[in-house]
Amino acid sequence: MKRAFALLRRRLIGSIPVLLIVVVGSFLLLEAAPGDAVDAYIVSVGGDAGMIEALRQSWGLHASPATRLAAYLWSLLHLDLGHSVALSRPVLEVVLERLPNTLLLMGSATALSFFLGTALGIVAGSRPGSFRDRFLSIGSLALYAVPGFWLALVLTIVFSVQLRWLPLSGMETIASGKTGFSRALDIARHLVLPVTSLGIIYLALYLRMMRAGMAEVWRMDFVVAARARGIARRRIVWRHVARNALLPLVTMLGLQSAAMLGGSVVIESVFSIPGLGRLAQEAVGARDTPLLIGIILVSAVLVILINLAVDLLYAVLDPRVGASEASA
Amino acid sequence: MTLSRMARSPEAVAGFVILGCLVLMALAAPILFPRDPLSIAGPALLRPFQDWALPLGTDRLGRDVLAGLFHGARTSLAVGLAAAAASILVGSVVGTVAGFAGGLVDEVLMRITDAFQTVPGFLLSLALVSVVGPSLSVVVVAIALSAWTGPARIARAEVLSIRERDYVASARVIGMHPLEIAFREVLPNALPPVLALSSVIVAAAILTEAALSFLGLGDPNRVTWGGMIAEGRAVLRSAPFLSIIPGIALVLAVLGVYLAGEGIVESSATRRGNA
Numbered sequence: 001m002k003r004a005f006a007l008l009r010r011r012l013i014g015s016i017p018v019l020l021i022v023v024v025g026s027f028l029l030l031e032a033a034p035g036d037a038v039d040a041y042i043v044s045v046g047g048d049a050g051m052i053e054a055l056r057q058s059w060g061l062h063a064s065p066a067t068r069l070a071a072y073l074w075s076l077l078h079l080d081l082g083h084s085v086a087l088s089r090p091v092l093e094v095v096l097e098r099l100p101n102t103l104l105l106m107g108s109a110t111a112l113s114f115f116l117g118t119a120l121g122i123v124a125g126s127r128p129g130s131f132r133d134r135f136l137s138i139g140s141l142a143l144y145a146v147p148g149f150w151l152a153l154v155l156t157i158v159f160s161v162q163l164r165w166l167p168l169s170g171m172e173t174i175a176s177g178k179t180g181f182s183r184a185l186d187i188a189r190h191l192v193l194p195v196t197s198l199g200i201i202y203l204a205l206y207l208r209m210m211r212a213g214m215a216e217v218w219r220m221d222f223v224v225a226a227r228a229r230g231i232a233r234r235r236i237v238w239r240h241v242a243r244n245a246l247l248p249l250v251t252m253l254g255l256q257s258a259a260m261l262g263g264s265v266v267i268e269s270v271f272s273i274p275g276l277g278r279l280a281q282e283a284v285g286a287r288d289t290p291l292l293i294g295i296i297l298v299s300a301v302l303v304i305l306i307n308l309a310v311d312l313l314y315a316v317l318d319p320r321v322g323a324s325e326a327s328a
Numbered sequence: 329m330t331l332s333r334m335a336r337s338p339e340a341v342a343g344f345v346i347l348g349c350l351v352l353m354a355l356a357a358p359i360l361f362p363r364d365p366l367s368i369a370g371p372a373l374l375r376p377f378q379d380w381a382l383p384l385g386t387d388r389l390g391r392d393v394l395a396g397l398f399h400g401a402r403t404s405l406a407v408g409l410a411a412a413a414a415s416i417l418v419g420s421v422v423g424t425v426a427g428f429a430g431g432l433v434d435e436v437l438m439r440i441t442d443a444f445q446t447v448p449g450f451l452l453s454l455a456l457v458s459v460v461g462p463s464l465s466v467v468v469v470a471i472a473l474s475a476w477t478g479p480a481r482i483a484r485a486e487v488l489s490i491r492e493r494d495y496v497a498s499a500r501v502i503g504m505h506p507l508e509i510a511f512r513e514v515l516p517n518a519l520p521p522v523l524a525l526s527s528v529i530v531a532a533a534i535l536t537e538a539a540l541s542f543l544g545l546g547d548p549n550r551v552t553w554g555g556m557i558a559e560g561r562a563v564l565r566s567a568p569f570l571s572i573i574p575g576i577a578l579v580l581a582v583l584g585v586y587l588a589g590e591g592i593v594e595s596s597a598t599r600r601g602n603a
Contacts, residue, residue: 021443033459138339141590145582147535149542150557150575157568262450266539280451281543284458292455300446 004315011311015304022300026293027072031065033289081294086286091294095276099298101171102275104187105194105268106260110253112199114206118249121210125245126237128215137211140204148263152197152270159193166192169272194271198263202256206249213245247318254310258303340591346584353401361395365551369395373567387556387570388563397577400553403546404534404581407468411533412526414472419479420515420522426480427487427518428510438484441477449474453536457545464547467540471533478529479522486518527589531582538578553578 042052075082081091124136160168167173172187217223218241226236265277272278276295283291363369369382369392376385376393384393426437444452453470460466490496491514499509540546541554553574560570 017439018442018446021440022447025443025447029455029459141586142579142583145531145579145586147538147542147554147575147578147582149539150571150578153557153561153564153571154575157564157572161565161568258445258448259450262448265448265450265454266542269543280454284454284543284545287458289455289459292458296447296451296455299448299451300443303446303448 004312007315008308008312011308015308019300019304022297023073023076024069026297027069030072030289030293033287076297081297082290084283084288084291084294086282086288086291091291092298094279094291095294095298098274098276098279099302101273102261102264102268102277105191105198105264105273105275106257108191108195109199109202109264110256110260112195113202114249114253116199117203117206118210118246120203121207122214122237122242124207125211125214125218125241126233128211128218133211136207140207143200144204146201148197148201149266149270151200152193152267155193155197156270166190169270171273190271190273194267194273197270198260198267201263202260205256206252209249209252210242210245213248214241217241217244247314250310250314250317254307257306258299261299261303337591337594339587340595343584343587343589343591346580347588350401350405350581350584353398354405357395357398357402361392361398363395365395365399366391366549373563375567376569376573384573385569387559388567393556393570393573396551396556397553397574399551400556400574400577401581403464403550403552404537404578407464407471407537408530408534408585410468411471411475411537412530414468415475415529415533416479416522416526418472419476419481420483420519422476423480423483423485423522424487424510424515424518427484428491428506428514434484437480441480444474445477447474450536450539453540454543454545457540462540462545462547464550467537467545467547470540471536474536475529475532478525482525483515483518483522486521487514490514490517524589524593527585527592531585531589534578534582534585 039052042055079092081095083089084091084094087094120136120140124133127133156168159166167190170190172178172183172190178186223236223240226240227233261276264275265280267273268275268277269281276299280292280295282288283295357365368390370379370386370390372386372388372390374382374386374390377383378385382392382394384397386392387396422437422441426434426441452474453467456470456473457466496509496513499513504513537546537552538554538557541552542558544555544558546552546555556574557571557578560567560572560574564571
């Protein structure tokens with residue numbers, strides 16, 4: 001455990017400069033956008049020219065860019081992400097309200113792609129070069145070539161429009177009055193198509209990685225030795241090959257989280273799921289730059305946290321990770 | 329021979345055939361369909377295979393779907409190649425400088441790379457296009473902005489091993505300027521693994537461009553496959569072919585890029601293995 005904590009501390013410290021760079025980048029984007037915070041505020045609240053000038057003075061918008069950057073950092077430290085133009089509400093409030101839906105979508109899609117991808121990867125990697133392997137490898141490549149939003153549309157045409165099995169869009173049936181388990185079931189029904197369209201595409205990644213890892217392990221001495229000793233093939237596949245190829249996939253979970261978050265923007269907008277991605281698209285439509293930047297900052301923090309969690313998991317699974325730090 | 333080895337893999341052949349068709353479509357678009365693909369060509373919502381003048385039918389506004397497909401190939405290919413070239417260029421320069429300079433420069437450049445990898449790439453592209461405004465060049469920059477980090481990391485890793493080689497030491501001894509060593513001796517040798525990544529980057533760029541135009545953030549004066557899919561969404565129940573046809577083109581194009589890229593990488597790997 002000491003090892004994991006040492007790792008955690010080092011990673012936390014390491015992520016501070018990264019976050020700082022993201023903040024400075026966001027500030028530059030905000031500066032590049034037409035209009036400033038006062039324009040944004042006035043559009044949503046209303047006011048005359050005198051008030052605009054007074055606000056600019058009091059908010060320090062006439063100061064030099066460096067001073068304004070410092071003020072921006074200061075307000076971020078107080079968890080103040082600014083004011084949304086379109087919604088006339090604090091950015092953080094809106095973002096936190098939408099975050100759970102996105103996390104649910106992302107989490108389910110990640111679980112689907114990880115478990116199904118790994119399982120199929122083991123099938124392909126248990127006999128590298130076989131017909132099964134070639135079929136799965138090319139099939140996964142084809143899946144990886146499919147744009148998520150298009151797959152989403154095609155699935156909607158088949159399952160919602162033609163067969164009418166699943167709801168067309170939304171997170172749950174509006175004003176259905178459902179509670180408890182029946183509400184959870186309703187949400188699950190609404191999430192089948194979004195999760196499938198988001199998860200299926202990344203499935204290919206885990207499949208290919210698992211397969212490549214296994215193909216490599218097959219050539220290693222201990223596997224050759226196990227085969228020479230006449231251990232059953234099935235046992236070698238599971239106990240020796242798949243087990244050793246699995247570890248790098250865990251790292252992929254963290255690395256993919258940013259891509260998953262990006263992918264959910266489009267999927268959420270296809271299915272009108274009120275999540276972070278849909279919010280980002282609304283922010284773009286309403287030219288609401290403060291909200292858009294707020295979403296970017298929150299996603300960056302989210303990605304950092306997910307990667308921290310994955311690192312910890314990795315340290316728990318692999319005793320070699322971080323061993324030097326604990327002894328140092 | 330690399331070519332004959334590649335010809336033995338049916339996947340690679342399929343990839344090159346698809347890519348060839350794509351390039352031909354892009355080149356032939358202004359000859360076969362000289363009219364503006366955004367102009368009205370016939371009655372609205374004509375189904376495919378009804379009228380031989382408009383073989384794939386027309387969309388909600390009576391625009392020729394086949395012409396859109398051909399002109400869309402141009403946009404997809406141009407954006408994909410330009411964005412990939414830009415991100416490989418920026419990435420390999422950043423990676424080379426970071427790996428070769430080491431110390432503080434390396435630290436700063438790699439933290440910037442981390443920051444870019446922390447922000448979801450698609451959100452970054454979305455933000456840039458929405459702030460600056462949609463045009464073809466902005467879309468290219470937006471895609472490159474989120475795609476340069478991969479090449480940068482690989483180039484840096486490669487440079488770290490190359491800079492210890494004897495020929496770099498001898499370049500130092502004869503008094504070459506460090507920048508000249510970095511870009512004339514080290515960078516060219518660090519490029520192959522970066523270039524091996526290029527098919528993945530081109531494919532990702534094509535997909536990102538499609539997603540951006542699907543959300544209405546493509547260049548409004550050009551036909552894009554993503555835009556055509558979005559356009560078809562309004563009549564998804566009555567005319568699903570409008571969304572399905574450009575999507576198939578998109579899948580085939582990306583698959584072609586992947587297959588061809590894998591073919592090249594594999595054949596050069598076997599060649600190196602035999603040598």
